[in-house]
Amino acid sequence: MTDLTKFADPLPVPPLLRPGPELTVRLVPAEVRLHSELPPTPLWTYEGSFPGPTIEVRRGRRLRVAWENQLTTPYPAQVGNLPTIDSPPAENSPGIDAAFLNPKAAVLPGWAVTHLHGAVTGGGHDGWTDNAVPAGEAQLSEYPNDQAATALWYHDHAMGITRLNVNAGLAGLYLVRDEEEDQLGLPADEFEVPLVLCDRNLATAADGSLTGQLLFKTVGPLPFSGRYTLVNGRIWPYQQVRARWYRYRVLNASSSRAYRLHLVDENGTRVPDAVWQIGTDSGLLGAPTPLSAQGLNLSPAERADLLIDFRALKGRRLRLVNSAPQPYDGQPIGDADPVGVPDPEHRLSDPEVIEFRVSPDQEPEPFTLPAQLAASYHRLTHDALPEHTHRVVALGRNAAGVFQLWELAEVPDADVPPAGTLQDGLIQIQQGTGPVRTYRRVAADFEDTLNFRVRRDSWEQWTFVNLSVALHPVHLHLIRFQALTRAACDVSSVKDGGTPIGSPVTWDAESPILPSDQGWKDVIKVSPGELVRVAGQFTGATGRFMYHCHILDHEDDGMMRPFTVTPGAVLDLTGDGMPGMPGMPGM
Structure with a gap:
């Protein structure tokens, strides 16, 4: 029974x-x-x-x-x-x-x-x-x-x-x-x-x-x-x-x-x-x-x-x-x-x-629902952000079917292969009729090279593109952030860990962000075929942290990556780390 x-x-x-x-x-x-x-x-x-x-x-x-x-x-x-x-x-x-x-x-x-x-x-x-x-x-x-x-x-x-x-x-x-x-x-x-x-x-x-x-x-x-x-x-x-x-x-x-x-x-x-x-x-x-x-x-x-x-x-x-x-x-x-x-x-x-x-x-009720809650709350928008760094992460799956976090670095136009080329880890993304941007996967496993070295107190925007078949709630340690953008993507061109050159993942109109999801977050859910942008300030502490899918089975299977937060003067002296990408329309 x-x-x-x-x-x-x-x-x-x-x-x-x-x-x-x-x-x-x-x-x-x-x-x-x-x-x-x-x-x-x-x-x-x-x-x-x-x-x-x-x-x-x-x-x-x-x-x-x-x-x-x-x-x-x-x-x-x-x-x-x-x-x-x-x-x-x-x-x-x-x-x-x-x-x-x-x-x-x-x-x-x-x-x-x-x-x-x-x-x-x-x-x-x-x-x-x-x-x-x-x-x-x-x-x-x-x-x-x-x-x-x-x-x-x-x-x-x-x-x-x-x-x-x-x-x-x-x-x-x-x-x-x-x-x-x-x-x-x-x-x-x-x-x-x-x-x-x-x-x-x-x-x-x-x-x-x-x-x-x-x-x-x-x-x-x-x-x-x-x-x-x-x-x-x-x-x-x-x-x-x-x-x-x-x-x-x-x-x-x-x-x-x-x-x-x-x-x-x-x-x-x-x-x-x-x-x-x-x-x-x-x-x-x-x-x-x-x-x-x-x-x-x-x-x-x-x-x-x-x-x-x-x-x-x-x-x-x-x-x-x-x-x-x-x-x-x-x-x-x-x-x-x-x-x-x-x-x-x-x-x-x-x-x-x-x-x-x-x-x-x-019975008597001493509480009245207030019209305003946190006076300190303010809604973030991309255009109103302080100077910030952009990073792009794809939520993908390898040949064995294991979900992974793919950290992406932009490829200069001169280095993009000919149209029709399909390479594992090479992904193109396009918003509407805007420019096609090409990215190369630079990390996928937890033990891969550390790429994201964040400057303490800096603002960053992270873009997550879900190329997989599952929802992934992504958690960033240390910071709180807000969702800036949600958009449905056409990911039908994705195959074998990449997209053929000339057949990018595309997205156009943004989806509404519900009022209940516009607050400060530390977990953001990304549905299959969805692009989500979040922004936050990496302040309050330094050290080595993680970001990962909070489906614990996915996390334990390796859907987790490290990042560090370091004082800017140290990064300037050592010249260390993978710089973020400059502001990119739609990304």
Whole structure:
């Protein structure tokens, strides 16, 4: 029996830590009941909690954390895969044939390194992927917290096994507070609730019953997707709420699953005018924006700061449901489409996420939705950017079918081969009737030559062109940025890792950037056949950092590249690094 009763258990809330200047957080094995109908599940956790404790800090108050590794138990999940399949299922089924179990995973040590995702901190404290520590050692990190109020999160980032360590339970929220946020009088205390979303799969016994043990199973080349949706570590929970405003700090902590969330009533009808978004990954928006009929799109690692007004919904039962199919290409649902359409074949069998049970009693409401949020927020545009560097990255796939980040360098016109030439790693891109620009791939694997040496405090624009068949949420460590451009591309000419000379990837009209996606970000989703430009300032720290796809299976397979941030005087003296490209219309 693999069915579990939906909305049987109350929503748990992770412990809250408000530390002084120093904090020790232990990575420890624990057994946690993910559903009242399951046996306890072995996990690897921060401080015995799944998710880990929510750490709350004030802006500008430096925090030193000792991430102390006490993971002495064997890896707590079964790991396996199935052969390549022709048609991907919406989600993994529970259980796995013993013949497909991976015995190497069963003996994995507790080797971990914690990355504070979205933090402005030096490269030595960022959780470099190779700097994982074994049991008995501690990772020492320092976080200045000199950044605007936002919801960051911490998670494991160990080289090659990030997906497994995070799946085992190593993730938690980290909230930064500041005076600008304080002045808004947003719902707080019991009315501010974290919602850490993730999916998991479960192993079965010989009789087919669920054992409670986690199962990390991939289907052929597809990344992990589990049948069971967890919120704050509980499968399909409910929350008893009062008829007033609530603030929800929503995080997609899944390995690969995207969410397209809608609030619906008992009949599955969308509830309008109740949900407002007030923030994105890296801070508050300038003004509240209502949740559109297209729902809230969250790719892995993205966050959203939401307000839900339950005042007019007294005595009702409401649900958050996920209408994103699996796999998901990032396309929005139409305003008139019912939930779950337009891809019914890949619709989740269990789209439910959480149920809200609203009290029937009316009560005084001290909060009023403000017309303005962060006065410090400003919308970036390319033309208004300070002097800046351009970089171009293609999201491609090699001959073996492995997704990669292809760093591109422009080829002078005199060096472009004759028309019709097809070379691996040679790509042409054209906007409308503008000039055709030719690029050569200069890096694809994590260990390839370091190319991106960024000048500290400089502004840069990065262009991502998705030449692959999958959505990729790209995360840049250290900085926050904004999306400047989205555009659909014709990538039909791409073959064998390049484009024939004279047959470029083309794009023309820009797609609208939704108000809910115009805020400060540290993850940007790039759909198949899409070009996205982002801009940000590399300030606040120096060192060696990473950028990567935040589908953890892709990251572990090598879809990750390093970059460095260095004082300008050092770069000027040494003449080191690959310069960025000058401003290019359309790029």
